[in-house]
Amino acid sequence: MTATLRQAARKSAGAALSTALGACLLTVGAVATAPAAEAATTCGGTASIYGVLPDGRLTFSTITPATGALKKVRVGADLGFEPRAMATLDFNTVLVTSTTGALYRLDVLTNNESLVLERPPVKIFDSGWTHDKLTYDGHGHLYGTAGGVLLRYLVSQPKPTGSAHIGQRKEIGSGFVLKTLTAAGDDRLLATTSAGALYSYKINADGTWDRDDLKPSGWSGFDQVVSPGGGLYYGRIETTGAMYWYKDADPADGSGTDIAYHNDIPVNTGGWTQRLLSAQPGTFSCTTTADPLDGHDIPAVKAAGRDLMNRYDGGAWNSTAQWNCLEQLWDRESGWRYWADNPSSTAYGIPQALPGSKMDAFGDDWRTNPVTQIKWGLSYIDGRYGTPCGAWTHFLNNNWY
Structure with a gap:
């Protein structure tokens, strides 16, 4: 028996997120109408x-x-x-x-x-x-x-x-x-x-x-x-x-x-x-609040994103450099709009999860809650690229992450 467990090949369904705004696939119509947000249940850990x-x-x-x-x-x-x-x-x-x-x-x-x-x-x-x-x-x-x-x-x-x-x-x-x-x-x-x-x-x-x-x-x-x-x-x-x-x-x-x-x-x-x-x-835990973050207030969404990033993994990403990478990445992907919907690939939300339903792991309100989407996106980046700057570097080289 080897000293470590072998990791088997993963299926291609979860291989990558779409290029979304970075590839100019999102139209004005695709981001013009936002679904109404209600009570928010978000998960993390x-x-x-x-x-x-x-x-x-x-x-x-x-x-x-x-x-x-x-x-x-x-x-x-x-x-x-x-x-x-x-x-x-x-x-x-x-x-x-x-x-x-x-x-x-x-x-x-x-x-x-x-x-x-x-x-x-x-x-x-x-x-x-x-x-x-x-x-x-x-x-x-x-x-x-x-x-x-x-x-x-x-x-x-x-x-x-x-x-x-x-x-x-x-x-x-x-x-x-x-x-x-x-x-x-x-x-x-x-x-x-x-x-x-x-x-x-x-x-x-x-x-x-x-x-x-x-x-x-x-x-x-x-x-x-x-x-x-x-x-x-x-x-x-x-x-x-x-x-x-x-x-x-x-x-x-x-x-x-x-x-x-x-x-x-x-x-x-x-x-x-x-x-x-x-x-x-x-x-891993979930919390429900009756007063969710106003997802139309993009500066407020970004502020929440930076706070969540700073606290992620015990503060391992708490730096201006990592925030600059994350902000630019999701500026390109979705403009930090929780309702950003790619009509050609079904990628959805701030991190452009493909498909958007993947984000249900972090809350059943993944369609309307920016906090749920951000938490999912941080976890995705951590698992695939290690850091926001790792994801941003990959995006710059490949136009997707």
């Missing part, structure tokens, strides 16, 4: 996923939400025990059970250029953790299944050391014979069955629960399903190692009819060989 390879080595991967593109893969050392289930607490803390029923804490020192543990795995409990699945909701609750029983624990410290920090064990119910289990939000779980059904569970404070049947079938091929939040779901097919991604416009509405399938542009068509996968919770 990234997807960070830990895993364990069959040979026991820890992995860390990041995925660009805008396109599903695999951005980074890092492989660390062998854990030194045979893992059975895992849950990610935060960016540098992972819980893993062993086949002998022990519970370990992994403390990650770095996962940027390399994946390094701060210390060997710390054994928190010697026995009793016979869970076949484990997941953390990002809001203090650790969930697991053992023998079809769903259990909930309270995690009171970011670096739990024992029963004082992982306690209040509560049996939620029996009959949870599930193929996959992941947390999709605060006390909200997503699960699949061997028959291919997709379920959403809402666990109430008193331990009662409600189930919504999102899909009756079609999900049986996945042996791992994980979510970084915000209705973003990733599913791995064990037989091929392919990874696919999906976006639920409203993960709390109890319906699966608004789940967008992106099977034409998978994360990878192979290479995901981990025996376990666990997403860091809450790294």
